[in-house]
Amino acid sequence: MRTAIVREVGLRDGLQSIATIVSTAHKIEWIDAAYAAGQREIEVGSFVPARLLPQLADTAEVLAHAKTLPGLVASVLVPNLKGAERAIACGADLMVLPLSASHAHSLANLRKTPDEVVAELARIRAARDAAGSRTLIEGGVGTAFGCTIQGTVAESEVLRLMQALLDAGADRVSLADTVGYADPASVQRLFEKARTLVGDRLACAHFHDTRGMGLANCYAAWQTGITRFDACLAGIGGCPHAPGASGNVTTEDLAFMLERMGVGTGLDVPALLALRRRVEGWLAGEALHGTLWQAGFPKALAFAAASAAA
Amino acid sequence: MRTAIVREVGLRDGLQSIATIVSTAHKIEWIDAAYAAGQREIEVGSFVPARLLPQLADTAEVLAHAKTLPGLVASVLVPNLKGAERAIACGADLMVLPLSASHAHSLANLRKTPDEVVAELARIRAARDAAGSRTLIEGGVGTAFGCTIQGTVAESEVLRLMQALLDAGADRVSLADTVGYADPASVQRLFEKARTLVGDRLACAHFHDTRGMGLANCYAAWQTGITRFDACLAGIGGCPHAPGASGNVTTEDLAFMLERMGVGTGLDVPALLALRRRVEGWLAGEALHGTLWQAGFPKALAFAAASAAA
Numbered sequence: 108m109r110t111a112i113v114r115e116v117g118l119r120d121g122l123q124s125i126a127t128i129v130s131t132a133h134k135i136e137w138i139d140a141a142y143a144a145g146q147r148e149i150e151v152g153s154f155v156p157a158r159l160l161p162q163l164a165d166t167a168e169v170l171a172h173a174k175t176l177p178g179l180v181a182s183v184l185v186p187n188l189k190g191a192e193r194a195i196a197c198g199a200d201l202m203v204l205p206l207s208a209s210h211a212h213s214l215a216n217l218r219k220t221p222d223e224v225v226a227e228l229a230r231i232r233a234a235r236d237a238a239g240s241r242t243l244i245e246g247g248v249g250t251a252f253g254c255t256i257q258g259t260v261a262e263s264e265v266l267r268l269m270q271a272l273l274d275a276g277a278d279r280v281s282l283a284d285t286v287g288y289a290d291p292a293s294v295q296r297l298f299e300k301a302r303t304l305v306g307d308r309l310a311c312a313h314f315h316d317t318r319g320m321g322l323a324n325c326y327a328a329w330q331t332g333i334t335r336f337d338a339c340l341a342g343i344g345g346c347p348h349a350p351g352a353s354g355n356v357t358t359e360d361l362a363f364m365l366e367r368m369g370v371g372t373g374l375d376v377p378a379l380l381a382l383r384r385r386v387e388g389w390l391a392g393e394a395l396h397g398t399l400w401q402a403g404f405p406k407a408l409a410f411a412a413a414s415a416a417a
Numbered sequence: 418m419r420t421a422i423v424r425e426v427g428l429r430d431g432l433q434s435i436a437t438i439v440s441t442a443h444k445i446e447w448i449d450a451a452y453a454a455g456q457r458e459i460e461v462g463s464f465v466p467a468r469l470l471p472q473l474a475d476t477a478e479v480l481a482h483a484k485t486l487p488g489l490v491a492s493v494l495v496p497n498l499k500g501a502e503r504a505i506a507c508g509a510d511l512m513v514l515p516l517s518a519s520h521a522h523s524l525a526n527l528r529k530t531p532d533e534v535v536a537e538l539a540r541i542r543a544a545r546d547a548a549g550s551r552t553l554i555e556g557g558v559g560t561a562f563g564c565t566i567q568g569t570v571a572e573s574e575v576l577r578l579m580q581a582l583l584d585a586g587a588d589r590v591s592l593a594d595t596v597g598y599a600d601p602a603s604v605q606r607l608f609e610k611a612r613t614l615v616g617d618r619l620a621c622a623h624f625h626d627t628r629g630m631g632l633a634n635c636y637a638a639w640q641t642g643i644t645r646f647d648a649c650l651a652g653i654g655g656c657p658h659a660p661g662a663s664g665n666v667t668t669e670d671l672a673f674m675l676e677r678m679g680v681g682t683g684l685d686v687p688a689l690l691a692l693r694r695r696v697e698g699w700l701a702g703e704a705l706h707g708t709l710w711q712a713g714f715p716k717a718l719a720f721a722a723a724s725a726a727a
Contacts (some may be wrong), residue, residue: 292678368602
């Protein structure tokens with residue numbers, strides 16, 4: 108049976124884009140419950156200046172807790188070398204450096220050109236190696252399917268930057284539809300080209316559900332061989348620099364789809380729904396997304412086994 | 418360029434499952450606007466007793482108007498021979514006889530076993546031929562991916578009944594996930610088997626978006642060669658005999674996805690959104706669905722052309 112990993116990014120991509128500040132205790136509760144529900148990869152925060160994202164100011168503390176859970180890959184987002192030095196010092200298992208393939212979005216979001224971000228990744232790699240650290244480096248190529256500021260983003264530019272990140276020392280790369288512009292055909296096309304170029308070093312797909320195609324895009328990426336997907340519990344999240352980009356793919360909906368497809372995720376979907384209800388209580392007034400919480404499970408819950416036997 | 422047909426079923430599957438009664442004048446306005454937006458296949462109503470579905474009591478009148486629009490394929494649902502006789506008398510271009518592959522759902526919904534429905538189709542075919550009518554007969558196999566009453570529905574039973582409908586005289590068949598149980602893998606599996614069995618006589622896919630997989634399932638069916646999809650403007654609809662089966666695939670979201678994929682639909686998506694706003698006004702208080710109306714169009718609206726050039 109093929110398996111897939113649903114990487115929880117709600118604590119980072121989700122919480123960074125909503126106003127409510129979730130307490131450190133609740134974040135730890137979230138991580139513990141997600142771990143108990145079977146999640147083994149969690150992006151716990153971001154090493155950005157606290158004045159920019161006060162919601163994530165406790166990332167070091169949250170990461171320290173996550174590291175106590177056996178087998179959990181605890182990752183953080185790092186916007187630059189300074190953030191990466193903190194991730195290395197804190198012993199994150201993985202750090203994700205975002206790069207925006209849209210020149211305009213890159214300047215607005217990171218105040219650097221895409222190629223300046225590639226150069227930063229080379230400095231991060233040098234720092235990681237100098238420290239003798241085992242923190243993996245993932246280059247996340249965002250706005251890979253278009254951009255709210257610039258409009259179209261050329262596939263050739265996405266592929267060039269992805270290769271440049273690997274050449275600069277990234278251990279792996281991922282592709283993100285930061286603003287919800289992707290469709291299944293463009294996903295299939297770009298992910299196939301990317302896989303041809305870099306093989307299994309293409310490690311993750313990150314989709315938003317802005318125009319209802321989040322799960323369709325995950326399915327299209329899955330068909331090209333992708334087995335790791337970013338998702339946010341309750342579909343929270345977006346991009347503060349991309350107006351209208353509301354809602355990451357919803358963790359529990361994606362887990363349910365994969366399990367129904369017969370893809371092993373190791374996840375306890377009812378436990379994820381129970382966690383959703385807890386998180387919902389901490390985010391009163393925030394826009395949540397997803398469908399499974401409302402529709403419930405099908406009668407005679409089949410998941411993979413019965414589905415295959417039918 | 419491959420093309421696809423989005424068959425509007427909002428006037429039937431949508432309106433039959435909500436309490437609000439839309440006036441005949443508004444239905445005609447809907448059909449005219451959908452036609453102006455490029456829709457060329459519209460299910461305009463259902464020939465069921467008016468006491469059962471007062472919302473659709475004006476089907477003959479609505480159909481008579483639809484027939485005045487050049488090139489429009491105006492279809493109706495018929496639950497039995499009596500309904501089919503009315504469809505033939507009214508000169509419908511197409512009549513769809515629903516069959517539920519779930520024995521339990523069939524008894525609850527149609528008070529007949531699936532095989533009794535097959536026998537009814539044979540009588541309908543005889544009546545059609547005796548009348549010298551050109552009304553096409555589509556057998557719609559519902560609950561093809563599971564059932565809220567019975568649970569699992571065997572693929573072998575779905576395929577047997579599909580073939581039986583054709584043997585009994587149906588011109589073509591369709592597969593429907595009446596209650597929103599399908600996932601992309603089961604769609605791919607069943608549609609591939611169905612196509613192998615009956616080829617192009619498998620004419621349409623009908624999905625609900627109950628658990629957020631409506632568009633993913635359309636994409637999966639598209640990959641197996643399906644080029645006709647049922648959808649409801651604003652995602653209205655469901656099944657009165659299948660609790661929780663809320664929301665057909667949303668016409669404007671599906672049209673947008675297909676166009677973004679580079680699939681020609683002949684549809685003016687902004688015109689569909691404008692029509693949605695009008696229909697919304699007639700359905701105050703009803704639950705509507707869909708995402709595009711909220712997210713809007715991507716900047717530098719690309720659709721097929723720019724997407725392929727990127």
